[in-house]
Amino acid sequence: MKIERAAVIGAGVMGSGIAAHLANAGVPVMLLDIPTDNGAGRNGRAEGAIQRMLKADPAPFMSKRAAKLVTPGNTEDDLARLSETDWIIEVVVEDLAVKQDLYNKIEAVRREGSIVSSNTSTLPLAKLIDGMTERFARDFLITHFFNPPRYMRLLEIVAGGHTRPEAVSGISDFCDRRLGKGIVMCRDTPGFVANRIGSFWLQCAAIEAIDHKLSVEEADAVMGRPLGIPKTGLFGLLDLVGLDLMPKVDASLAGALPQDDAYHGIRRPWPLLDKLIAEGYTGRKGKGGFYRLNKDDGGRVKEAIDLTTGNYAPAAKPALESLQLGKAAGLMGLVEHGDRGGRYAWAVLSQVLSYAATHVQEIADTVWDVDRAMQLGYAWKYGPFELIDRLGAAYIAERLKAEGKDVPALLATAAKAGAFYRVHEGRKQFLTATGDYAEIPRADGCLLLEDIKRASQAIKKNGSASLWDIGDGVICLEVHTKLNTIDTDVFAILDTAIKTVEKSEEYKALVIYNEGTHFSAGANLGLALFAANTGLWPMIEGMVEQGQKAYRRMKYAEFPVVAAPSGLALGGGCEILLNSDAVQAHAESYVGLVEAGVGVIPAWGGCVELLHRFAQDPKRPRGPMPPVVSAFETIGMAKVAKSAFEAQETGFLRAGDEITFNRERLLADAKAKALSLAEGYAPPEPIELTLPGPSGKTTLAFAVRDLLAKGVATPHDEAVADALADVLSGGPKADMTAPVSEKEILALERAAFMKMVRTEPTLARMEHTLTTGKPLRN
Numbered sequence: 001m002k003i004e005r006a007a008v009i010g011a012g013v014m015g016s017g018i019a020a021h022l023a024n025a026g027v028p029v030m031l032l033d034i035p036t037d038n039g040a041g042r043n044g045r046a047e048g049a050i051q052r053m054l055k056a057d058p059a060p061f062m063s064k065r066a067a068k069l070v071t072p073g074n075t076e077d078d079l080a081r082l083s084e085t086d087w088i089i090e091v092v093v094e095d096l097a098v099k100q101d102l103y104n105k106i107e108a109v110r111r112e113g114s115i116v117s118s119n120t121s122t123l124p125l126a127k128l129i130d131g132m133t134e135r136f137a138r139d140f141l142i143t144h145f146f147n148p149p150r151y152m153r154l155l156e157i158v159a160g161g162h163t164r165p166e167a168v169s170g171i172s173d174f175c176d177r178r179l180g181k182g183i184v185m186c187r188d189t190p191g192f193v194a195n196r197i198g199s200f201w202l203q204c205a206a207i208e209a210i211d212h213k214l215s216v217e218e219a220d221a222v223m224g225r226p227l228g229i230p231k232t233g234l235f236g237l238l239d240l241v242g243l244d245l246m247p248k249v250d251a252s253l254a255g256a257l258p259q260d261d262a263y264h265g266i267r268r269p270w271p272l273l274d275k276l277i278a279e280g281y282t283g284r285k286g287k288g289g290f291y292r293l294n295k296d297d298g299g300r301v302k303e304a305i306d307l308t309t310g311n312y313a314p315a316a317k318p319a320l321e322s323l324q325l326g327k328a329a330g331l332m333g334l335v336e337h338g339d340r341g342g343r344y345a346w347a348v349l350s351q352v353l354s355y356a357a358t359h360v361q362e363i364a365d366t367v368w369d370v371d372r373a374m375q376l377g378y379a380w381k382y383g384p385f386e387l388i389d390r391l392g393a394a395y396i397a398e399r400l401k402a403e404g405k406d407v408p409a410l411l412a413t414a415a416k417a418g419a420f421y422r423v424h425e426g427r428k429q430f431l432t433a434t435g436d437y438a439e440i441p442r443a444d445g446c447l448l449l450e451d452i453k454r455a456s457q458a459i460k461k462n463g464s465a466s467l468w469d470i471g472d473g474v475i476c477l478e479v480h481t482k483l484n485t486i487d488t489d490v491f492a493i494l495d496t497a498i499k500t501v502e503k504s505e506e507y508k509a510l511v512i513y514n515e516g517t518h519f520s521a522g523a524n525l526g527l528a529l530f531a532a533n534t535g536l537w538p539m540i541e542g543m544v545e546q547g548q549k550a551y552r553r554m555k556y557a558e559f560p561v562v563a564a565p566s567g568l569a570l571g572g573g574c575e576i577l578l579n580s581d582a583v584q585a586h587a588e589s590y591v592g593l594v595e596a597g598v599g600v601i602p603a604w605g606g607c608v609e610l611l612h613r614f615a616q617d618p619k620r621p622r623g624p625m626p627p628v629v630s631a632f633e634t635i636g637m638a639k640v641a642k643s644a645f646e647a648q649e650t651g652f653l654r655a656g657d658e659i660t661f662n663r664e665r666l667l668a669d670a671k672a673k674a675l676s677l678a679e680g681y682a683p684p685e686p687i688e689l690t691l692p693g694p695s696g697k698t699t700l701a702f703a704v705r706d707l708l709a710k711g712v713a714t715p716h717d718e719a720v721a722d723a724l725a726d727v728l729s730g731g732p733k734a735d736m737t738a739p740v741s742e743k744e745i746l747a748l749e750r751a752a753f754m755k756m757v758r759t760e761p762t763l764a765r766m767e768h769t770l771t772t773g774k775p776l777r778n
Contacts, residue, residue, distance in 0.1 A: 003178070005030075016053055025661060028069050029071070031049065032046060035076050094123060126160065142157065154377035184373045199253050200263055204352055216291070226331060262351070304316075320340070354411065386421065464479065485520060485521050486572040501559050512563045517567050521573060522595075532757060556686075562583070565586065575604040577652060578609035581677055584659075591641045592638060596637070596724065597638040610634065611689055624690045700721070701721075723756050726752060
């Protein structure tokens with residue numbers, strides 16, 4: 001089935017976010033809500049939601065252009081237009097009567113074969129379709145998105161006994177390929193999968209923190225990184241989602257679960273939470289929550305609340321011995337330690353992991369589905385069953401038994417089998433309810449480097465990068481440094497890759513890709529700062545020259561090179577994209593030449609490549625000066641595109657570069673792109689540019705002085721801009737009568753970089769960025 005048009009009913013935060021993400025995927029969507037009579041027009045709620053999203057940060061839209069695909073309307077005047085849509089998503093208040101009244105209206109106007117789904121997180125499908133027509137029940141399912149819909153990858157789908165298999169497969173495939181979602185099929189049970197386990201964890205961890213007399217900082221430190229949970233931990237997460245949401249979720253889940261469910265055993269009145277909500281301390285959206293910024297001190301001091309007294313004090317770094325041991329000895333070191341941090345970790349983990357093992361067959365098909373739901377919906381690095389394996393199923397079972405607690409049957413099975421997961425003949429498998437192992441399924445068109453690495457040996461590797469054969473004559477270069485930064489070892493593997501393909505009849509293309517959080521944060525800044533502080537200027541100049549040569553060899557290789565970024569592609573990482581034959585970008589790619597922020601300029605070909613992009617773009621003004629001005633603004637202001645679509649608009653990606661929404665399909669798409677380019681491939685011609693020379697540099701200097709006078713630019717910004725302008729204008733010898741070669745511009749890049757890296761303000765910027773993760777304005 002094809003989803004060519006959609007409708008979302010309910011223009012609240014969730015509904016409007018779903019509509020925005022459909023528009024991100026290029027799907028025209030109607031956004032409807034009840035009509036307004038407040039002078040804003042009858043479509044005021046939907047129109048207001050669109051305007052709010054255009055101003056929101058993080059942005060629901062991947063490009064402001066996507067907003068044009070969202071048509072506002074209301075449920076009285078525009079309901080008949082639902083007949084034009086293929087998928088209708090209901091996102092209204094969690095009230096069964098309201099939903100069913102709306103369903104009857106939808107059923108009266110929708111066309112045959114269209115799909116209707118609910119984004120409910122609390123109401124069972126069986127109740128939603130009770131009393132509805134058979135036709136409606138056949139075309140109905142639950143599609144539970146997580147907030148914010150653009151960024152959270154999990155989509156839980158619940159199908160009823162009457163739901164057409166084609167409806168389930170059609171929506172699943174669309175949401176996988178077009179919206180980039182990881183699909184988890186759930187049973188029709190309270191909270192489905194992620195919120196069932198996640199709510200138990202939140203409730204249990206909060207109560208145990210109070211009982212073990214931990215501070216909120218200590219609880220977050222224990223419940224965060226040691227467990228593979230985001231550093232917000234527990235209380236930071238509650239502040240993020242909103243404290244006022246917790247009692248609602250708690251009441252809803254408790255009301256739906258049977259009385260013998262363990263969730264009821266961890267519930268108790270929490271006066272402090274009630275007090276915070278009543279006083280407007282609802283988290284980040286309110287005056288603060290478990291953490292706040294002290295407004296009496298200009299909002300600069302982060303404070304944390306005392307869980308016993310309710311008083312705030314400056315947040316303190318936890319100093320628990322168990323946390324230190326956990327860093328050294330892993331999760332086992334944490335839970336085995338006898339201090340309150342270790343006892344707290346075990347108290348929470350023992351209950352949460354037991355709860356997951358007890359209910360997995362009730363809520364999902366497999367343990368892998370539960371783990372996947374927690375990874376994609378709550379951003380856990382490890383799902384509950386992976387956490388069990390990290391401690392050992394036998395260890396947990398024996399400790400529970402020693403404490404007089406029940407050992408879930410599935411946990412006992414895993415203890416006997418050895419683990420919930422194993423690698424067998426190069427393939428990862430999970431334990432089934434029968435005690436057998438089954439392979440982790442991969443959807444058609446998904447190719448993961450982690451699977452290839454389990455089943456094969458690297459062609460070549462060192463401490464920074466590796467080469468892998470990904471089949472069909474394509475090799476993959478994987479960078480695996482911290483933040484996948486670029487260093488000389490990466491250049492060595494890139495050189496090996498080029499030689500391997502060029503000398504082999506077996507290989508015909510290269511893909512640059514990794515499965516880390518980020519493609520590359522650029523050059524290894526720490527290494528450059530170390531060299532500068534020790535006076536090793538030849539070493540820095542050698543790195544710059546080596547990078548230029550490596551990227552030139554890649555660009556002019558006799559085979560196609562495709563870059564496949566996801567996450568950050570900054571500085572030298574961005575320059576990989578600019579020097580590749582094509583880019584297959586994950587939609588959530590954040591791309592930019594940010595070197596000016598640390599006081600230098602792009603020197604691995606970023607300047608010349610961006611100039612060439614702008615000069616060749618038929619949609620941009622012609623002549624020597626417009627490309628220079630565009631490149632000067634983009635590089636000088638360290639602009640970062642906050643999606644692959646913005647990267648195309650900015651010029652970091654070409655119009656012909658392609659975008660993949662599902663992260664797990666990125667490598668397969670990049671490989672297919674590389675193979676499509678391989679037949680009849682010829683390297684690009686060397687670049688020659690007509691540049692304005694000194695007169696162009698003077699024009700740029702006037703603009704910078706104006707910004708300096710207004711206080712927008714700093715003195716060192718002016719110095720960096722001067723060096724950048726010299727490169728982009730073609731240098732002092734350039735004029736508009738003779739082209740400037742790529743080789744000449746690269747030499748200007750090197751000289752400007754070395755000039756700036758020797759200055760104290762640049763070194764201060766580098767050190768500040770490495771220390772704080774933020775730019776220094778000096």
